Amino acid sequence: MTAKIPAAQYAVIGGSGTYSINFPDDLNRSDIEVINRGTVFKTPYGDSPPMKFFRLGDKSVATVKMHGWRPGVSRGAASQQLFWVFREAGIEKIIAEGGVGSVNHLLKPRDLIIPSDYIDLSMRKDVNLGQPYLLVMRRAVCPDIVGALTGVSESIYGGRVFDRGVYAVTDGRHFESRAEVVMLDRTGADIVGQSMCPEVYLAREIGACYGRVDIVVNYAEGVIRDWDHAELKDIFYGLSSKVASIVIEAFGKLRTDHNCGCRELRKDTLLK
Numbered sequence: 001m002t003a004k005i006p007a008a009q010y011a012v013i014g015g016s017g018t019y020s021i022n023f024p025d026d027l028n029r030s031d032i033e034v035i036n037r038g039t040v041f042k043t044p045y046g047d048s049p050p051m052k053f054f055r056l057g058d059k060s061v062a063t064v065k066m067h068g069w070r071p072g073v074s075r076g077a078a079s080q081q082l083f084w085v086f087r088e089a090g091i092e093k094i095i096a097e098g099g100v101g102s103v104n105h106l107l108k109p110r111d112l113i114i115p116s117d118y119i120d121l122s123m124r125k126d127v128n129l130g131q132p133y134l135l136v137m138r139r140a141v142c143p144d145i146v147g148a149l150t151g152v153s154e155s156i157y158g159g160r161v162f163d164r165g166v167y168a169v170t171d172g173r174h175f176e177s178r179a180e181v182v183m184l185d186r187t188g189a190d191i192v193g194q195s196m197c198p199e200v201y202l203a204r205e206i207g208a209c210y211g212r213v214d215i216v217v218n219y220a221e222g223v224i225r226d227w228d229h230a231e232l233k234d235i236f237y238g239l240s241s242k243v244a245s246i247v248i249e250a251f252g253k254l255r256t257d258h259n260c261g262c263r264e265l266r267k268d269t270l271l272k
């Protein structure tokens with residue numbers, strides 16, 4: 001189906017934190033009204049993943065499940081499709097969420113991290129929308145989104161919340177080996193996951209602010225003890241409503257004024 005892309009300023013990139021629920025419907029909030037669901041848009045990179053648009057008070061929000069990843073589509077292409085739709089919709093603030101492994105030995109399952117930086121060890125770096133910009137990643141995530149997520153998480157999460165951390169990005173889909181986790185620890189990574197890149201670059205390319213909140217769902221291999229599949233499953237299914245509430249409440253604190261300075265980190269290219 002070819003559909004017209006609705007205008008929206010805010011976006012939620014759903015990950016494993018909200019995968020098990022129907023987001024945002026299952027929150028049953030009176031200030032949420034779903035406008036359309038399961039809508040697929042034509043993009044230059046192939047059909048978009050099914051997307052949902054909803055109203056949150058006076059804000060329009062776009063959302064997608066599990067980063068737009070789906071069988072038969074490379075994750076890089078899925079991200080290009082998603083961010084092309086975001087750009088056309090006019091998205092200005094993006095919150096992503098996900099589940100991560102703990103590399104830092106001070107972390108444990110169920111800790112909540114709002115990452116402040118990343119190390120991209122994935123092989124899918126050449127993913128872009130072809131716009132002529134020099135993208136400065138000096139301050140990768142938006143300080144306003146970090147502030148909003150931290151404040152909300154500390155008041156409603158009920159577990160440990162960390163307002164900084166370095167996210168190492170790997171390709172997946174498998175988890176890392178013990179030797180790889182030792183390497184990640186030595187590079188300065190605190191957590192490991194598969195989704196912060198290329199999302200953080202693509203957000204900068206379209207001029208949108210990006211921030212994210214991640215739940216530690218397992219110890220990385222060789223850290224503390226072998227992780228437990230039952231516990232991972234319990235976190236995966238048990239904390240979804242909380243993660244969803246944190247994201248929605250954080251949007252309530254955000255404005256599209258761009259005083260955060262993120263857009264100044266997108267410069268004109270010198271390559272003509």
Ligand SMILES: [Zn+2]
Pocket residue numbers: 141142143144145208209210258260261262263
């Ligand atoms: Zn910003």
